Amino acid sequence: MVNIPGPSRFVRYLGELRAFIAIIVALFCLSAALGYVIPGMYPELVDALLSGLQDKADQLTGQQPLLMMLGIFWNNALASLLALIFGLVAGLFPLFFVMANGLAIGIVLEMVVAKMGAVGGILLFLAGILPHGVLELPAVLISAAIGLKLGYLALLSLIKRQDVVTGELMAGLMVFVFWIVPMLFVAAFIETFITSALLGSV
Template identity: 30%
Template sequence: MLSFLTFIKDVKSIRKALLLATILFIAGGIIGWIGTGAMEKLLIQQLEGLSEISNNLRDSDNPQWSFFIFIFLNNSIKGVVIIFLGALLGVLPALFLLINGAVIGYIIHLSILQGQDLFTLIVKGLLPHGIIEIPAIIIACAFGLQFGAKVAGSLFKRSARSTGREADWSFFMRQTLTASIWIVILLLIAAVIESTITFSLLS
């Protein structure tokens, strides 16, 4: 039930939600790229908060360990919680994807405007851990979106038999359990990479 193969099959079973999650993340990136006005202020606030946390972690006795603990706990808790917050008709996973995509889009665009080295930013600063972290977050949000769709379906499709709905919900909750475990594992790997390889490349 908790094997990686089962996890992959579960992800394949929510293709539409996964596609929608990917589109929302890309849309967020585009919004961040062209962000102006209120959107730009929001993104700057997000980045200032991250910068302050980063500076505090760098000043700790063991920066790499501090980065690892913060990154892993922050991402894994959000990754799991966002699945179940999707029960609120999928609104929060959608916002989460848009905001995270927007932050990345804004950072890349700002770096270009400032003449910074994009190779360092993307290949050294984002790719090593992002190749695992970003898909894991998108998958988590996809399950959240699927959760929202199922809640909406239960509310508005009253013609389905009760026993059928119960079996369907039981199967989906098993999927969310499997997904939660593997998303945490993937984010653990990403946190190790980010706090070691990425940290060293950008130091």
């Protein structure tokens, strides 16, 4: 029988995950701040990150809105799932995943501010991030935090020679399926049909 995590269980699970969430959020904020200041210092790194973002954007551009929404959802869900599962490898993948996303956001913010000025750039950036980001960003960061915890428990299992991972992996996957996936689906809908319209009006 599948043990579906209801709202109270989900909140309790986040409480149990709070130390790992704190690490992931701190790393994300640090990476975003670093991304904001490095464009002039390491332009080749900026080009590499933006090239990856552009490739993903090109794959979605020109598609019907519904297909675009499903593409955004699939990309985010797959990346979040990989961050969760590959966290078993010492928790390294979720750390790199969060760093890359933080750097990209910081770089984009710097470019928008440089082009439009502080006030206009920040407003445009928030208009393009906040509507869907209030769901997408927590979902992505929680997935990475689960992956980081799994990596920690995997190392602990090796030291203790006792399986302390399987139960946590199943709990994390249940949270992913019943909470993270719906959050990412709604975020993809908002990004496609609301964020795009808001950016167009701005």
